[in-house]
Amino acid sequence: APPAGCSAQARPCFAVEGPGSDLVCFTLSGSEGAGGSGRPLPRCFLPAPARCYSLCVPAAPSVPAARLHRRLRQRLRQGPLGRCRVLGLLCYSAPGGQAALEKGFLIQDPQGGAETERALEELLRGQGELPPPPLGVYEAGERGELWQCLWVLRGAGGRDLLRRARVVAAEEPPLHPAVPGLRHAAVFLSLEAARSVVEQCTSLIPEATAVLDLVDKCPKHSKKGDFPVIVIEGLDATGKTTVTQSVKDSLNALLLRSPPACISQWRKTFDDEPTLIRRAFYALGNYIVASEIAKASTESPVVVDRYWHSTAAYAIATEISGKVQNLPPTQHEVYQWPEDLLKPDLVLLLTVSPEERIRRLQGRGLEKTEEETELEANSLFRQKVEESYKRMENPGCQEVDASPSREEVLRTVLHLIKKHCGSL
Numbered sequence: 001a002p003p004a005g006c007s008a009q010a011r012p013c014f015a016v017e018g019p020g021s022d023l024v025c026f027t028l029s030g031s032e033g034a035g036g037s038g039r040p041l042p043r044c045f046l047p048a049p050a051r052c053y054s055l056c057v058p059a060a061p062s063v064p065a066a067r068l069h070r071r072l073r074q075r076l077r078q079g080p081l082g083r084c085r086v087l088g089l090l091c092y093s094a095p096g097g098q099a100a101l102e103k104g105f106l107i108q109d110p111q112g113g114a115e116t117e118r119a120l121e122e123l124l125r126g127q128g129e130l131p132p133p134p135l136g137v138y139e140a141g142e143r144g145e146l147w148q149c150l151w152v153l154r155g156a157g158g159r160d161l162l163r164r165a166r167v168v169a170a171e172e173p174p175l176h177p178a179v180p181g182l183r184h185a186a187v188f189l190s191l192e193a194a195r196s197v198v199e200q201c202t203s204l205i206p207e208a209t210a211v212l213d214l215v216d217k218c219p220k221h222s223k224k225g226d227f228p229v230i231v232i233e234g235l236d237a238t239g240k241t242t243v244t245q246s247v248k249d250s251l252n253a254l255l256l257r258s259p260p261a262c263i264s265q266w267r268k269t270f271d272d273e274p275t276l277i278r279r280a281f282y283a284l285g286n287y288i289v290a291s292e293i294a295k296a297s298t299e300s301p302v303v304v305d306r307y308w309h310s311t312a313a314y315a316i317a318t319e320i321s322g323k324v325q326n327l328p329p330t331q332h333e334v335y336q337w338p339e340d341l342l343k344p345d346l347v348l349l350l351t352v353s354p355e356e357r358i359r360r361l362q363g364r365g366l367e368k369t370e371e372e373t374e375l376e377a378n379s380l381f382r383q384k385v386e387e388s389y390k391r392m393e394n395p396g397c398q399e400v401d402a403s404p405s406r407e408e409v410l411r412t413v414l415h416l417i418k419k420h421c422g423s424l
């Protein structure tokens with residue numbers, strides 16, 4: 001069967017996620033030679049002798065599909081494929097067909113040649129998928145036009161041509177193609193949604209069972225006690241650790257963090273997994289913290305270092321490629337607090353200028369995590385995390401300029417807490 005999204009009624013559209021901030025989009029022309037003539041070819045297709053290929057897997061929020069996508073990405077860096085440039089590719093049916101979204105790669109082979117094509121076929125056959133994902137091969141026609149040949153690989157060898165269609169440039173869609181699927185692929189709006197993803201992993205990741213055991217021991221629908229609960233959010237090195245420590249001392253509060261200590265030894269394991277699994281892990285961490293907050297807030301004020309807003313903001317910013325304008329529009333469901341998660345009284349978002357943040361990161365002198373390095377390298381990513389934080393609702397984040405001295409930032413924070421949470 002043709003891959004979903006490639007039916008005759010809804011022509012597939014493709015969005016290539018280049019290193020720049022724009023998506024490069026193209027579609028397939030229905031009939032021979034028709035449409036798109038005169039428009040320049042999408043610039044992700046390099047002139048001969050370079051050659052391009054594409055491969056896609058369903059973006060359905062399933063653990064096997066997510067892991068297959070990740071495995072393919074790793075393998076594309078190895079062997080003869082290592083010389084190719086690999087760009088992210090989203091394939092979706094026009095208009096806005098969410099069910100048919102596929103995720104994959106556009107592979108640019110600078111030298112061309114049969115070796116790459118053979119290696120790609122081998123790679124796809126070697127994944128244990130039956131049938132293997134189809135391979136798209138792009139070839140120039142006689143008049144300089146571009147064709148996509150979609151090959152269905154037979155498991156045992158050989159291949160059949162599923163379609164040959166002209167590639168024509170397309171407009172960037174009004175909504176980033178990954179937006180409709182976010183809710184199921186990265187931002188989980190209930191305990192059950194996150195739990196079911198981690199449950200699918202128990203045979204593959206032994207730690208998943210341990211996480212679920214801890215989650216299931218927590219009372220459901222934890223209620224907050226009478227003391228105030230204050231969450232401190234912000235990008236790394238904005239001063240969360242510093243502020244939460246001082247607030248704890250000033251208010252005689254209990255300090256908690258998400259992910260909680262009881263699951264942090266498994267963090268590395270889940271950080272190495274695809275988005276779907278990684279974000280579900282962090283989401284569950286919040287539900288465990290919620291039960292700790294519920295208990296603690298019956299006895300003293302509680303200050304929390306990162307909570308739901310971090311989980312959602314980082315998930316959205318990593319899934320949505322390109323510029324800040326590609327984020328889901330304000331009031332989108334992914335910015336809403338999950339109904340079954342304990343709500344804090346106040347959420348403060350610490351912000352500092354990018355320059356000051358880098359000074360602090362360097363001053364701290366710790367080894368940088370991969371994500372921190374990415375944050376530095378990619379200021380767009382940082383902007384998307386911060387903008388997502390700001391769009392969160394119910395409760396929203398109150399921004400605090402954390403550039404001044406430690407003492408002054410603490411004064412501002414304590415003032416806001418007094419104002420919102422009354423006398424302590």
Ligand SMILES: Nc1ncnc2c1ncn2[C@@H]1O[C@H](COP(=O)(O)OP(=O)(O)O)[C@@H](O)[C@H]1O
Nearest residue numbers: 236237238239240241242360364404405406409
């Ligand atoms: N107001 C401030 N002025 C100058 N340096 C600060 C301030 N707040 C924190 N720092 C320093 O910046 C670095 C990052 O702060 P930290 O509290 O660890 O941030 P986070 O927990 O958000 O990663 C630390 O070295 C800390 O001492």
Ligand SMILES: Nc1ccn([C@H]2C[C@H](O)[C@@H](COP(=O)(O)OP(=O)(O)O)O2)c(=O)n1
Nearest residue numbers: 236237258259282306307308310311312314
């Ligand atoms: N409650 C939380 C806390 C962190 N995360 C994720 C979001 C990012 O991928 C990382 C950020 O963690 P990082 O290591 O930079 O944070 P710390 O400064 O160590 O608190 O963890 C989350 O999803 N939910």
